[in-house]
Amino acid sequence: LACAFMVMSGYCELTSVSSFDAGSFSSKIVTLESIQIFTTHEWLPAKPTLYFLCQGGNRTGLPDVKKVDFLYTFNGDESWQPLTELPERKCKRCGLYEEDQIKSDDVFDEWELCPGDFVDGKYVHFKEKEFNATFACPLCKPLEEGSPSSASKNEATAHGMNVALVIVISALVSIVVISGAAVGYKYWQKKKREQEQARFLKLFEDGDDIEDELSLGNTL
Incomplete structure (x- = not known):
């Protein structure tokens, strides 16, 4: 009975872990693959502090992004990744921001981030004179007709x-x-x-x- 109980417990534990992994794998996790900023908004000669934020979500800082006109690439395993998780069909209002020590934070851009915008798991967002970023979401697919x-x-x-x-x-x-x-x-x-x-x-x-x-x- 003890052995059977242990086997059953192990089976239950394995089942719960598998279910968790499956749930995590099925979610539309968005990570930052690369980013290049073309400007900063601070008047003071200090390194910028950038962060990504979606409405109703948590702020995600980008501690490595400091230089202008430098292409930063990431593998998705960084401690601050992922950026957000998208719903099945709806979009999220997201943006890239820069901390401001004197007034309200500066906005690089704000836009609707949608699962259907990803092609082959990639989505590129470009804002003239501001930044160019590539986002990854392997389970996000273009909208079907x-x-x-x-x-x-x-x-x-x-x-x-x-x-x-x-x-x-x-x-x-x-x-x-x-x-x-x-x-x-x-x-x-x-x-x-x-x-x-x-x-x-x-x-x-x-x-x-x-x-x-x-x-x-x-x-x-």
Whole structure:
């Protein structure tokens, strides 16, 4: 019985460990694979203190990232990894920040981090003049066509295209209206000049007639 109990206990322990490992393996863990910053926001000549943070999550410091224009690479086993864990379908609002000793912390960028953004387990986020980072999530996959998240993204894309189309059409209409107004104004100026020239010529002709009459009167 003792042996059976030990065997059963060992089996139970092995089962629980296996379940934990399986649960950990199935979660969408996000790690930082590489990062390069292009600037810092501190006025003082001190090394920057960067951290990654998602809404509702814990702040993750990046203690190694100190130099500008230097590419830092990581293997995912660092003591401060992972950065966050993503839900099955929803996104997280995340950002890269820099501590500020005087005012509120500076923002490199904030964005929606989504499981569907990862291609082959990799996602690259670039912010001009700020930073370029590569994130890893082996279990994150692109959204499948027809899924609710994919449909919502397609709707958002279509809405964005419609807005862009409306803006383009409005700009074209504005250009046509402005061009028409400019042409009309030039035509009005031309007609006005022609009328002024005709009036001036008429006055000149009237002046000649008066001179002729005066000359004729003097002759008589």
